[in-house]
Structures are given as C-alpha cells and as structure tokens.
Amino acid sequence: MKVSTGIYSVDKSSVSFLKGLKAALFTEGLITDYICEPLQKxxxxxxxTIKKNVAELKQQIIQVL
Structure with missing residues (x-):
C-alpha cells in the first residue's frame, strides 16, 4: 500500500501509475524523465514527493533486510 499511495497515486491523473513509476525510476537515475505526448511528466x-517517498521506502526495506 505504501508503494501505491506514495508513488503510484501522487499524481491524480488517470495515468498516475505510469507517471509515478517513471518518476520513481527517474529519481533513482535508472531512466530519463521523457514521456511521450499527450502525457506530461x-x-x-x-x-x-515521489523522491522523498522512494527514499523512505528504501530505508524501510533496508531495515527489514
């Protein structure tokens, strides 16, 4: 649920999952922030917000491991 609310649902558009996933990967330096029209980053x-949430999730995972 934390991934869903902290990454996938931050942007309130109909494609928030895709935009959140791309933004999270971008904050980790894994991809560029380019997104095809008609979508907008x-x-x-x-x-x-997504960058902060990704950092918090990473810390929680590290604590569990």
Whole structure:
C-alpha cells in the first residue's frame, strides 16, 4: 500500500501509475524523465514527493533486510 499511495497515486491523473513509476525510476537515475505526448511528466512538487517517498521506502526495506 505504501508503494501505491506514495508513488503510484501522487499524481491524480488517470495515468498516475505510469507517471509515478517513471518518476520513481527517474529519481533513482535508472531512466530519463521523457514521456511521450499527450502525457506530461509529473510536476516538480509531485516529483519531490515521489523522491522523498522512494527514499523512505528504501530505508524501510533496508531495515527489514
């Protein structure tokens, strides 16, 4: 649920899953932030939220391992 709410649902558009997934991968340096039209990448505020949430999730995973 934390992945869903912290990454996939931050952007409130109908394609929030795709945009959230791409933004999370971008914050980790795995892909570019390019997204094909007519879609638009997440805005700066949402990107920062996703970046913070990814960092928190990584810390939680590290603690479990």
């Amino acid at each position: 997440v805005n700066g505020t949402d990107l920062e």
